[in-house]
Amino acid sequence: MIIAVDAAGGDYFPKNPVEGALDALSEDSNLQILFVGPQDIITNELKNHSYDSDRVQIVDAPEIIGMEESPASAVKNKRNSSITIGLSLHKAGKCDGFVSAGNTGALLAASTFILGKLQGVSRPTIASYYPTLKGFRLLVDAGANLEIKPEMAVQFAKMGQIFCKHIMGIEQPKIGLLNVGEEDEKGTEITKSIHAELKKVEGFVGNIEGRDIFPAKADIFISDGMVGNILLKFGESIPDALMKMVGSAIQKSDLEANQIQSIQTVLKSAFSPFNYERVGGLPFLGVNGVSIVGHGGSSALAIKNMIKSAVSCIESDINGKIVASLN
């Protein structure tokens, strides 16, 4: 099992990708890591670590795609970036999957362009883990397709079900369509058409509203990428905002230091459902390969879990199951 890791992706490269990958390596004796990025940077960073050098390779990719760079021009013009080279190695069968905390747009564009689409898939999608009272559930689409058509929604639902079942361990995942009301006739014309097609998919529980997300009235929340992306980023901002709200409430209170300590301990535990580090990135579903993208701020732990997620996708043959489900 060889996983290529983008050593030049995210806000904290090469440190976090290298550290996370070496942690994954030490926990899985079947794993090999292929670092992709500027060779000197990787070599320097590796000097800070001890590891089994027989299971680590470096592939030089001197160009770096910035986090805010325009995806289309980055993919077109930077042929020697870690993203392009890493995905090309995957396409050529030199590795089994690719993991990056780099520019999401560039990763989506390059994954679709280089790996191609799975048979039966109109458009690949980015799914995202979403915190709920039942643990993480799946939001699809999280920003790859800002407008969606009924057949795309059906494919997202079926791909999401396979991912939920085999990677997230949710048996018989329920599908809900995010909408402004529960009744079948709610929403725009396109939402109503999507609803009508989703009704044919097993596990569809109908429209769900914003208030149904936290109670996880469905396991898979289907939306277009506009709604999904705004919700994803809003959700990510909740813990920090709440800690600030709690912080100013504490300041106004007359609590003693040990009481404040115990509040912080409880809240840290309470907000742990929001901890994205544990879940290992967002999968691109529908591409002919395994490509996992992480948050730009991914920690070493997040990178390690992204690699584990890639390994699970490969071992469970997620893509084979998707093709079987769609065709």
Add this chain to the structure above:
Amino acid sequence: MIIAVDAAGGDYFPKNPVEGALDALSEDSNLQILFVGPQDIITNELKNHSYDSDRVQIVDAPEIIGMEESPASAVKNKRNSSITIGLSLHKAGKCDGFVSAGNTGALLAASTFILGKLQGVSRPTIASYYPTLKGFRLLVDAGANLEIKPEMAVQFAKMGQIFCKHIMGIEQPKIGLLNVGEEDEKGTEITKSIHAELKKVEGFVGNIEGRDIFPAKADIFISDGMVGNILLKFGESIPDALMKMVGSAIQKSDLEANQIQSIQTVLKSAFSPFNYERVGGLPFLGVNGVSIVGHGGSSALAIKNMIKSAVSCIESDINGKIVASLN
């Protein structure tokens, strides 16, 4: 100042509307209340209270529109509902504003149909208060218009600015367009067209993302009603979900009763920014009158604040200012 109050609206009528209205009455000696709803129900409820009967009238409206009823057919078929009669009284100049915690869709349809639109307004909109780290800010549209056009977004922005400034006390309110990224060229074709038109409006700060809501990077969040409604209902669900998360964290901890007590006190204070009771309902902006709708579960306090909000809208001549701004 006469405010008509829907005594048959919301999940807790007639109790909460009557109690809230009488509280408002006792706090404002210039106020008169006109209760609209089934006469016997109102008369019975009023027996539980002492109040200045010279300032209270009842208008019989025997039909009740259910909270889940289809708005179009309810407005068409129930001509003797509190909503239809209350808004008709307002249109006829028998009162200065109408306040209801009833069926939002029916209220929007009836407000637009009966009161008509202000000059220069393409489509009236529901704005919603939204909790942020700086206090409540304004989300427009919160579900009235699931698809919006550039000129509508511009009108929403200008109406929102007037509301923010004169009712919410925010000087020079900043306008942001909810989008998937900050750059001008982000989003769908329609989002890009909206962005281009909003650029001409003073106070526009550009695209904002989901993560920019809590820090209140703008004071007015412009979106279509699909995004707005999902965000609104999701936001409303946050305090309850968090209290559950905190509750299970407390159960897992070994805290003593007094420590748990102090945590609950701090959290109650910390989550107070989410307390919609304080803000008094959602204004319909763009209708030729003052129509305020509250959450179905509105408490008496929420109803009282809705009435105060209606009074503020009238005293500040919000509608006159909107017409001046748009024409």
